[in-house]
Amino acid sequence: MWEVIQNRQVLFGNGKAALIPGLVKQATEKKAFVLAFSETAPCVVSLLEALKAAGIDYVLDASLRGEPSTIDIDRIAQKTEGCGAVLAIGGGSVMDAAKAVAMLATNGGSVVDYQMNGKPIDKPTLPLIACPTTSGTGSEASKVSVVYNPDNGLKKSFYSPYMIADTVVLDPVLTAGMPEAVTVSTGVDALSHAIESYVSLNATPYTEMYSLQSMKLVVKSLKRCVERPDDLEARGDMSLASYFGGCALNAGIGLDHIIAQPLGGITHIPHGVACAIFLPHAMEYNLEYATKKYCDIARVFGAVGEDGLALAREGIARVRAFLKALNAPDSIRPWLPADFELEKAVDIVVGATGHIKCNPRPVTREIIRDTIAKVI
Ligand SMILES: [Fe+2]
Structure with missing residues (x-):
């Protein structure tokens, strides 16, 4: 016996990132929360310009450096106030952080409650659109978030069927600049x-x-x-x-x-x-x-x-x-x-x-x- 949790929509192909503004509009009429690996990388800049051109208001966080910690997640989650969807642009760290942040936006509290103390995740997260810029973690396909907890030195995962990205945009063009x-x-x-x-x-x-x-x-x-x-x-x-x-x-x-x-x-x-x-x-x-x-x-x-x-x-x-x-x-x-x-x-x-x-x-x-x- 087994079960599968899958994304609702997966788009694959060169240039598919151009569809992101439309996907964001479908997901919410409110502001979008954009979690990106960089503020200045060309692919992020052009995506942000496309959002602006489509008249989409957004809050941007590009502060994550390396793999996310519980402190990062709680800090970033505070910025989602008033946002109706999360757009993640980056590698596995950004994807994992986005899943956790989208979850906290609706379930409340600190990420530590869910990661260490078994608090149930019982509300759907904010709609999540995942757009990977690296190829490896597969985080865009999973319901799992891995977060470093500096209090105990553990890098520990937590998960919920609610946490899987609703939409995944696999645009190889965005990965071409990877070192x-x-x-x-x-x-x-x-x-x-x-x-x-x-x-x-x-x-x-x-x-x-x-x-x-x-x-x-x-x-x-x-x-x-x-x-x-x-x-x-x-x-x-x-x-x-x-x-x-x-x-x-x-x-x-x-x-x-x-x-x-x-x-x-x-x-x-x-x-x-x-x-x-x-x-x-x-x-x-x-x-x-x-x-x-x-x-x-x-x-x-x-x-x-x-x-x-x-x-x-x-x-x-x-x-x-x-x-x-x-x-x-x-x-x-x-x-x-x-x-x-x-x-x-x-x-x-x-x-x-x-x-x-x-x-x-x-x-x-x-x-x-x-x-x-x-x-x-
Ligand atoms: Fe891995």
């Missing part, structure tokens, strides 16, 4: 979503379909995005890979994300970079518990052979080679704070994600410790 490092880290995040959801114990025919298609698109086009940043066909593939990876995440995450997500709270390593570092180790750990599916993954990466451990191993080798060709980091050392303590990090990981049980192999404290130790 190489962001292209790689976000792209590998999408790859990790695809692989981890595919082998998840909670995978369904719905999520498997999205996982495989996402993986194929990453293999086909991520390297091409690095080599030819303005190649809109490759950028379009990655926009879809990210979105499909987000849909696949209905199956849950695995060991890579179980470690990478909370470790981001301790080290402030970008999420996709942490995913790239732990992904091959997580795959090795799971190898014998999801061999058949690892063979499917190996085939997506171009390996051939009969189902079995040898082909599954070849798949991991190919993922490693793929990451190496992208110059993805393989150690967290550059991001470790001076006071980093392994046991304390393990405590934080267990506290934040120890409840997640869909990794194909049971995740123990020892495995978390050993996996982190391998990349220090």
